[in-house]
Structure formats: structure tokens, C-alpha cells
Amino acid sequence: MGRERRPALGDRRITLEHLRAFVSVAEGGGFQQAGLELHRSQSAITQSLKRLEEIIECRLVERCQGHIVGLTSDGRRFLPSAVEILARTNEAVSAMVQPQISGRITLGVPDDFRIMDLHGAISRCAALNRGLRIETVSALSSALVSGVQKGDLDLAIFKQIDGQRTATPGRSSLLLRTEPLLWVANARSRFDSIAELPLVVFPPGCCYREAALVALAAKAKPSYPAYVSASYENVRAAISAGLGVGILPDSAVGADHIVLREADGFPRLPRVNLTMIEASGRKAVRQFRDFLRATVGRTSARADTIALDHAGSRMTAAE
Incomplete structure (x- = not known):
């Protein structure tokens, strides 16, 4: 039996830089992309990830000749928590540097797409901004696009096939995630x-x-x-x-x-792309958009090898 592990998330040796390095490597598919995203050298990213693995006493990524070929089972288990910590940090900073959001905002979200902690983000935003009333509608993406076109929604998050253009001319859109x-x-x-x-x-x-x-x-x-x-x-x-x-x-x-x-x-x-589109130019809508972006707006540009590693692990377990 190995020695007992200490609770990793309560360990003061873990820094946000360690978590950023891991999440960027996991979602970007390698050290080079993570270095570009975080404006750090590849060696610095490598050292941060190595230090994180040492602290939590488990391997998070599979390496082959210096390249990332996938996440380990521990890495897949740890990733959602690491992303959540970074998202909460972004939310806290965003709430402090922006003025209070107030008014009524109608938000459309897809009912058939797993969105990282969207419901939690909406709840926390409302708690931080007591003068804000958020009305959320869940529907198929085609209905959400129609709602934007008709002016029934201030903000909408919907899915679309990569490369296809949605008939929402003049609207400000943001790619949140692709997979x-x-x-x-x-x-x-x-x-x-x-x-x-x-x-x-x-x-x-x-x-x-x-x-x-x-x-x-x-x-x-x-x-x-x-x-x-x-x-x-x-x-x-x-x-x-x-x-x-x-x-x-x-x-x-x-x-x-x-x-x-x-x-x-x-x-x-x-x-498939997860896209957020702003149907209203009101200040409160822009502020709410930025808050959501800080929470769910990490564009997942993972390499196909990472995605296949996840799918392959599921296949092996099922078989």
C-alpha cells in the first residue's frame, strides 16, 4: 500500500499557474499550443505540469517522445475540477472590475447540449448582481436562432455545424467551444x-x-x-x-x-461549434455576456488525438 495522499485541492503548493498549464495542455493538445495561449515557454509549461503531478502524486497526461497523446484516467477525472477553479476565479475578478449589472435579460440556451456549469454561472451572476433579472429559455438551437431574429432574446447560446453560417446578420457572435x-x-x-x-x-x-x-x-x-x-x-x-x-x-x-x-x-x-450571439447592444447584456464568457468561454480546440483518447477509453471500459 502506498502512503496516504493529502487532499490535493487543499494543498497550498498548487497554484493557479499549475492549473492553467494543465488545462491548456489538456484542451490544446500539447505543450506548444499551451505555451502560445499562456505566453510562456514550452519548458515552463512542462515544469508546471510536472510539478502539479508531483504534488497530487499521480500522472495526468500520457506522453510519448515529448508529445501529449492523451489524458490518463486521473487526468480526465481532475480536468473538470481544474476548469471549475479557473472559471470561479475569472468570475470573481470579472465581478469586481465591472460595475453592477442590473435590468432584465432574456437568455436562450440549447436543451440538448451539455454546457459546462452554465446553470451555476447564471445563478452566481444573479447572486452577485441583485438588481439583475435573468429569464432563461431552453430550446432547440433552430428555435433559439429564430428567437434572436425576432428580438425575443437578448443573448443566445446555440450549436451549429463548423463552417455553416447562421442567418443572423449584424449580430455579434463568439465561438465558445468546438468539438x-x-x-x-x-x-x-x-x-x-x-x-x-x-x-x-x-x-x-x-x-x-x-x-x-x-x-x-x-x-x-x-x-x-x-x-x-x-x-x-x-x-x-x-x-x-x-x-x-x-x-x-x-x-x-x-x-x-x-x-x-x-x-x-x-x-x-x-x-460542432457552441456559439454565443448577442442580439441586443445594451450595456447590461454586454456585461452579462462577458461574465458567461469567463465561465463557459474556454474554446476547446483539443487535438483529435485527445478526443479519440477519450472515446477510446470509453470503448475499452465498455468492452
Whole structure:
């Protein structure tokens, strides 16, 4: 038995620079990108990460000849907490350097996309700004874009396929996150062995669904909607139950899901972007936008090797 570990997050030796180095390496896919993002040398990033691993007494990243090839199981477990600490720090600083936010703001969020601590960020922003009233609407992204166009929403966070332009001319938009879309099932299968592909999908208007249909049409593969729901949790549960093949972003794939790859014959899917669009130019809306950006606005530009490492780990565990 090894010696007992001390509570890592209560260790005063861990600094924000250690956490920034780890998160930047994890999300950027390597030391070079992390150095550019943090304006530090690669050697400094390497030393910060090494020191963090020494303090918490576990390896966080897998290395091969000086390159990052993925996160360890401990690294994947530690990453959400590290991101949360940095987000809370950004929130605290943002709240102090900006004047109080007041007034009524209508916010639209997608109901089928896992957004890092968005609900918590909204709650904390309201607690810090007693004169602010936030009205949040959850809907499919197509409905949110329509709400922006009609002027029903001050701010909206929605998903769209990378490279596609949304019909919101003159609106200020910000890319929050980007990640790959994946074919997901509860068991391994070959694309060419399925005569007609049963799909677990969100209703029409969802960009995941549209991307899948385009990819299947290019392969002349028949399909049918085996299960349709606007509920994110229902879709995940239907995939787990084996009702069909689903289409999810990498961050939404469950531990019991199997990622179906090009090696299985499945066509490559595009990346999906999480975008925030400002429909109103009011000062309070801009302040609230900046607050949310500090919390959920880390654009995840992880290399595909990192995403595949995550998916591969899930596959191995399931098998």
C-alpha cells in the first residue's frame, strides 16, 4: 500500500499557474499550443505540469517522445475540477472590475447540449448582481436562432455545424467551444452490415441530425428515426438501451457508449461549434455576456488525438 495522499485541492503548493498549464495542455493538445495561449515557454509549461503531478502524486497526461497523446484516467477525472477553479476565479475578478449589472435579460440556451456549469454561472451572476433579472429559455438551437431574429432574446447560446453560417446578420457572435460529432451506440457494429440504420436523434432542426443525414446520403445508406426526443437525457438513455445509433458531441458521450469510427465503416462527421450571439447592444447584456464568457468561454480546440483518447477509453471500459 502506498502512503496516504493529502487532499490535493487543499494543498497550498498548487497554484493557479499549475492549473492553467494543465488545462491548456489538456484542451490544446500539447505543450506548444499551451505555451502560445499562456505566453510562456514550452519548458515552463512542462515544469508546471510536472510539478502539479508531483504534488497530487499521480500522472495526468500520457506522453510519448515529448508529445501529449492523451489524458490518463486521473487526468480526465481532475480536468473538470481544474476548469471549475479557473472559471470561479475569472468570475470573481470579472465581478469586481465591472460595475453592477442590473435590468432584465432574456437568455436562450440549447436543451440538448451539455454546457459546462452554465446553470451555476447564471445563478452566481444573479447572486452577485441583485438588481439583475435573468429569464432563461431552453430550446432547440433552430428555435433559439429564430428567437434572436425576432428580438425575443437578448443573448443566445446555440450549436451549429463548423463552417455553416447562421442567418443572423449584424449580430455579434463568439465561438465558445468546438468539438467533434461522433456516431455512438451501445455495441460495436459494422456500417456495411446494417441494411437500414436505426437512428436515435433529436427532432428536425437539430444540427446533429442534419449532419448525420447528409453523411448517410453521401454513402447512399438508408436510415430511419428509431427514437426521437428533444430531451438530451432521453436520447442518451435510448442509445444506452440499444434502440439505435445516436449522434453526439464528444463531451456528451457516456461511459457505457461505444464510439463507431471510420474503421467500422461509418463516415466522418463534422465538428460542432457552441456559439454565443448577442442580439441586443445594451450595456447590461454586454456585461452579462462577458461574465458567461469567463465561465463557459474556454474554446476547446483539443487535438483529435485527445478526443479519440477519450472515446477510446470509453470503448475499452465498455468492452
